[in-house]
Amino acid sequence: MPQQNLPNLEGNVLAESVEELQRIANELRIDVLEMLYKAKSGHSAGSLGTAEIFACLYFSILNINPKNPKDPKRDIFVLSNGHICPVLYATLAKKGFFAKEELANFRKINSLLQGHPSLETPGIETCSGSLGQGLSIAAGRAFSNKMDNLSAHIYCMTSDGELNEGQTWEAAMFAPKYKLTNLTWIIDRNNIQISGPTEKIMPLENIREKLESFNWYVLEIDGNSVMEVLSAFKMTKRILTHPTAIIAHTIPGKGVDFMENKPDWHGKAPNEEEKTKAIRQIRKLLN
Numbered sequence: 084m085p086q087q088n089l090p091n092l093e094g095n096v097l098a099e100s101v102e103e104l105q106r107i108a109n110e111l112r113i114d115v116l117e118m119l120y121k122a123k124s125g126h127s128a129g130s131l132g133t134a135e136i137f138a139c140l141y142f143s144i145l146n147i148n149p150k151n152p153k154d155p156k157r158d159i160f161v162l163s164n165g166h167i168c169p170v171l172y173a174t175l176a177k178k179g180f181f182a183k184e185e186l187a188n189f190r191k192i193n194s195l196l197q198g199h200p201s202l203e204t205p206g207i208e209t210c211s212g213s214l215g216q217g218l219s220i221a222a223g224r225a226f227s228n229k230m231d232n233l234s235a236h237i238y239c240m241t242s243d244g245e246l247n248e249g250q251t252w253e254a255a256m257f258a259p260k261y262k263l264t265n266l267t268w269i270i271d272r273n274n275i276q277i278s279g280p281t282e283k284i285m286p287l288e289n290i291r292e293k294l295e296s297f298n299w300y301v302l303e304i305d306g307n308s309v310m311e312v313l314s315a316f317k318m319t320k321r322i323l324t325h326p327t328a329i330i331a332h333t334i335p336g337k338g339v340d341f342m343e344n345k346p347d348w349h350g351k352a353p354n355e356e357e358k359t360k361a362i363r364q365i366r367k368l369l370n
């Protein structure tokens with residue numbers, strides 16, 4: 084997997100910081116597994132596979148404050164692939180947007196935490212449901228911020244499967260035209276979608292060449308490496324001529340051997356035995 088001009092953070096990021104973010108990522112995985120088991124439904128693979136990205140964003144990169152969630156100067160994160168909201172909810176609870184106990188109510192009727200993000204949930208910036216809309220929303224927010232001379236950065240995560248949606252490519256044309264250098268697009272390149280492998284359902288490659296032809300600055304990283312994720316996010320602040328896309332190669336179901344790279348776990352929750360076995364594996368990573 085190629086990398087592109089990633090800054091070397093070895094000298095200016097403490098090893099303790101990287102270790103702490105990795106610890107947070109694995110704690111998020113445990114919270115996700117508990118949520119999915121209690122709900123008896125939800126999406127395991129993508130939620131587990133993106134934990135490092137969420138840990139780095141919310142505990143190192145984003146300028147946000149749970150005590151002032153509507154600060155006009157705040158950075159904004161748009162989750163387009165809302166089905167992986169369990170990892171977002173776990174992250175928001177750990178960040179202090181709401182009590183961790185609320186996670187037990189995931190997917191319950193009238194719960195604060197629905198199966199897709201809702202604006203009623205503290206810390207959520209946009210609703211999601213049908214895939215393919217998030218990048219358009221994020222580009223609009225970035226364009227608005229530029230018009231208002233706000234320095235805040237907009238981050239958007241999409242799945243790779245939703246690159247099948249035409250609206251995504253409309254937004255991909257819009258952002259470079261208006262030089263939305265305050266926009267970072269994170270593509271969770273885990274190679275699976277609900278129907279099977281992405282390259283079998285609707286071939287996507289070469290994603291990098293496509294985006295570069297649209298005038299995006301493209302970084303390609305291991306999305307399960309805290310160091311590479313941090314490096315990529317640091318790099319986005321240096322790009323002053325193009326919007327940036329980060330193709331984050333992740334392992335769906337990361338950390339749980341019987342879930343990793345298995346399309347069946349895209350939209351499946353663990354039973355009690357599976358949950359217990361999975362959490363045992365994640366806890367070993369915390370030791």
